[in-house]
Amino acid sequence: MGSNGKWFKAASASVLAAAVLAGCSSNSNEGGSGGDSASSSDKPASASTSTEASASPSGGVVTLKYVDWATDEERKSQQKSFDAFMEKHKNIKIDYQSVAYDEFGAKLTAMAASKTLPDISAMLEPQALRWAESGILMDLSKYYDDGTISPKMESNKFVSPDGKLLGYSVANEIIVLHYNKQLFDDAGIPYPPAETEKAWTWDQFLEVARKLTLDKNGKHPNEPGFDKNNIVQYGVDINHSADFLWTPFAISNGGGEVSQDGKELLIHKPETAEAVQKVADLALKEFVSPTPAQAQGLPGDVGQKLASKKVAMATSGQWELVNIGPQVEKGLRNGVGVLPIFKKPATTNTGLPLVIYNTTKHPDEAIELYKWLMDPNQNQANFDSGVWMPTELSWYTDPALIEKWTASKVHPPEYKTAVVDYALKATYPTPWFFLPTYSRLGEVLNPAMDQVWLGEKTAEQVFQEIYPKMKEIFDSGKANP
Template identity: 25%
Template sequence: MKRSVVLLLLAALLAGCGSGAKDDASGPVEVVWWHGQVESQAEVLKKLTAEYNAAHPDVKIVAAVGTTNVDDMLQKVQAALAGGKAPDIAYMYGSWMAHLAKSPQVYDLTSTVKDPAFGWDDFWPPERAVSEVDGKVVGIPAVVDNLAVIYNKKLFDAAGVPYPSADWTWDDFRATAAKLTRDGVYGTAYPVAGGEDTVWRFWPQLWQQGGSILSQDGRKSAFNTPQAVQALDLWGAMARQDKSVYLDQNGEKFLPLFQSGKVGMIIAGPWALFDVIGHKVSYGVQVMPGHAGNHETVAGPDNWVVFDNGDRRAKAAAAFLTWLTRPEQDARWSLGLGNLPLRKATMALPAYKKFTEDFPDVDVFTENLDNAKQARPAVQAYPELSEKVGDAVASVLVGGTPAAEALATAARESDRILEKSR
């Protein structure tokens, strides 16, 4: 969705507070749930909904498809708010949380998750960080992932290259990619469309060296450091000198190329394993290359957000999400769809053992959540800032712009954006 459209929708969302649906105090309380999942995923949620309704006759969860594409969920919710027919629960991207937190129509879930019975500390830190904005919990985790390296064992074997070890460095990564590059095969790939898919692959290298995206007070950019320049220069050298990087202009080709044996390593999340396994690729997974022993990665959690359609409905929605995210249900929802567990306790269940058998090396992604120590900043200006950094990364890899120049430009533009957003 284009940024101008997003901003208009968010303005309407904020203006739409007070337009929630009527809270009918008679009969079972109805909770409308816009989960945004495709048909195969929706079947899992239908079964969970039926089970909850049967066990709670005073509640009726209505699992409705608010949109067939989660990308459009914000637009659907905005239209519903304007029409006085807002859902009670909706699936929302984590990057929307800072905007949503400004709306009084979004129900405050702080007391829900801070109840000791909820087990908030059982969720990984990046999930909790994305859910909370300025001390207010505006969402309950729905999906969590992170970035690691998926590699093609057959290509490594053919090139006589050892599989990556858990203590590898970025210099090791570059050398490995160069050795794999031959006979029409690229050692690795990078999506350079300039969006968040470009940017979030760069943040781990910044964090691993002690850097930050923003200043401590959130008023200035902080990513333009000598270490960040060095990290981006490494990718520039791999692309231009080593020619070991396939530059994916739209972000949609690198995974199919990996599946067909044309790319040796990709930086991706657990979602990629579905297609990799389906194409019968002999693969392995390893944590991100590190700096001085730090293998920090980035996670991309999304949330269930509750809209305030009256106290009775909001509390019923919060109670349902409390049940849905307990380990037993988490195993059926998250693991059943090939996603990582939302909670650490889920890993102790038999379902998790089967999950790791069905998706070999997926446990590397789960354990890698401990390397996701920070979250992208929960500020309204982040989407615009991300665009500027994405443009900088693309200009270095594709256009050959020196990293120092590209990041300096991105920092100046980001500071102007941050100033305007205050």
């Protein structure tokens, strides 16, 4: 599932640590879906490699609790996968619970405190290493090492500081440029580039955005008399509600949040501030993108925005296809392109990890469900809807497999080069995959960014102000204070 363009409201580190200590101590007799709790070093003795799960010790039906957040469309796709799993595994039932995205972190923390953690769940990406440091997540290394679970792309790997494999993203997701082809046709403008090597420069992108921005009198931002207070069509809606949505531009300019080896903080670099300011100025000075206040008057998701013709282009995750799909059924001609660049092509990848809790009473069955959910062959509904991309390299290189996951109507003809190839050529993993302090850094960075998007301070001012605190957290190397 996608991040829905929103930033999570995570429980504080101290609350999380307290909950884990209170609810998941090694001498507890409760946890998961009930039963004995395991310490972080305990592992299930074995996991079945067949298509059928091993029988429960009692020979009866095992119920696994699974928790995630999801939109209505995502929930439908996920339920189809669960139904297929239960049809093949008669001795396993799934108690599927989906909660609001903004409430997910608090929900898990409350479950930990009350000793009712699920057996398996989605995990907020920024929180994964924080939970790992608390010792409550199962190390899945042996199941990947022995072939029980097929190998995944390294760019989607979550590893704790002490080397434990928490898992991989259930889906690989990258940031792309969505657009309404009809609006380009009406304006007589060629579609955005769909090949990494042909990406627009920032200036080219800005010029097209100007041509596609109209006020109520049909004027463009660079024309005399343009009314910035009465814009009826925006050239682009830049989603900057979370850092991984704007960092592609900073990385493209030679900056970013942190270096890809996790050894250097880059937020204070001039290249970072320059790129972020240009993103902010699309709304503040160029008037081709809505300000946060103006965005409140736009339809909810990317599909609705494009279909309404109030937005011509939108940067967000490729997972937005799940929201674009219903509009395609109503006649929207959607397109997808690569992001504009400053100095080099760059996109970020994301993707929530699936995790298994050490407190599960049914580790073998939990592994069986995990294996199913991580198998691209068992998730066709999620590919068809556009919400997921595979996490296995062969699905990006084998023509037959590429056709299998990109053939649905919501995937436009240019999807192969604009997304599949782009993911291989220009992806920079979001730091939550490898940086223990990522979540704590975000608690400083993300609130401060509001001042940039609102035009209250420049990006340079904000980054210089918050750098000392971020540097202190970064140097600590700790996911939890």
